[in-house]
Amino acid sequence: MTAATTTVAFFNQNPAPGLTVRDVIEGQTAAQLVVAADDWGWWATLLNGDSIAPTSGIQHAVTDGLVRAGFLNQRGHRYQLTHAGHDIAKNRGFIRVSTRGWEPTFRQLATCADQSHIPAATEPGEVSRGCTDISRRRPEILRGIGKAIATAGPGCTVDLGCAGAGRVLALAALAPEERFVGVDIEAEVIAAAAAEVRDAGLADRITVLPGSVQPEASEPAWLAAIDRDAVTTAMSFFLLHQLASDGGGIAAVLREWMRWFPNLRRFVIGDGYLLEAPQWSGQPWFSPTYEIYHTITGVRLWTKEEYEAAFTELGWTITHSFDDHTMLVTSILERAA
Ligand SMILES: C[S@@+](CC[C@H](N)C(=O)[O-])C[C@H]1O[C@@H](n2cnc3c(N)ncnc32)[C@H](O)[C@@H]1O
Structure with a gap:
């Protein structure tokens, strides 16, 4: 057996872990919450070392989601970044581009199944x-x-x-x-x-x-x-x-x-x-x-x-x-x- 066929056989028996249903669904929701929090300026505040305090029902719901995602933790009535949340805050630009900026392109896939390419449609x-x-x-x-x-x-x-x-x-x-x-x-x-x-x-x-x-x-x-x-x-x-x-x-x-x-x-x-x-x-x-x-x-x-x-x-x-x-x-x- 050649090295190449050995490698293929190895991957067929031990496929690299792919994404789970949870990753797909919860990842998308988490990305929407991350962008909303960014629109409110929360990540910049948190990276600055300050904590945030949600006031409205909507802000509480988003905060709760970000806590459950592991990005924030609670101190009294205020919230601060976890280690994972720090990573999210630093990388919010990538999350915004892929979630909001490129969404119009991915949306077009539904109507372009027979084409070789889709012209980029961005926000x-x-x-x-x-x-x-x-x-x-x-x-x-x-x-x-x-x-x-x-x-x-x-x-x-x-x-x-x-x-x-x-x-x-x-x-x-x-x-x-x-x-x-x-x-x-x-x-x-x-x-x-x-x-x-x-x-x-x-x-x-x-x-x-x-x-x-x-x-x-x-x-x-x-x-x-x-x-x-x-x-x-x-x-x-x-x-x-x-x-x-x-x-x-x-x-x-x-x-x-x-x-x-x-x-x-x-x-x-x-x-x-x-x-x-x-x-x-x-x-x-x-x-x-x-x-x-x-x-x-x-x-x-x-x-x-x-x-x-x-x-x-x-x-x-x-x-x-x-x-x-x-x-x-x-x-x-x-x-x-
Ligand atoms: C991925 S963004 C990068 C933006 C910026 N250079 C940065 O890194 O922050 C690509 C940018 O190129 C612009 N762009 C695309 N085609 C262009 C062209 N033919 N001439 C000038 N700008 C163009 C887009 O409008 C967009 O702002």
């Missing part, structure tokens, strides 16, 4: 807010990017697919001399970001524009509205895999961005890498969800090797790399010497 505001929370869950990654930008001296950083400009706002505080441009295809998300930038008093340093960053035959209109020669850093988070699927691969997209910004000296690329395993339990959590969502929408995920081959082909060297849940990787790239 852009929910994806934007969830992604901002994902970026904030690892402040040291933002600090690493801010340090790289600030150390090189004043320049202009463009965030391609910036959503609600959460990263840009955080980086503006870390690199106080830097100017920023954020671009996103969702005009409503950009309008909300513009209001936040104005409210923060940063409109002189941060410009947010609606538009596509997908390389096409003709250049997008928003490029004419900025001083592209001034751009020294181009960042993009959780979008390159999608643009590369439509646009001929990772190197083709990066090459065009290099043409748009001739004085670029740094890329910061954050994306989910493809990690394959047959069982849900064989991958870091969120990997199966990420992979299944993208398979449904026909958007490719790319391996670490594919990203790195494209970086090398275009003459970029990874100077810093930060893993988040193994599969979400942020790379800071400088031009190879």
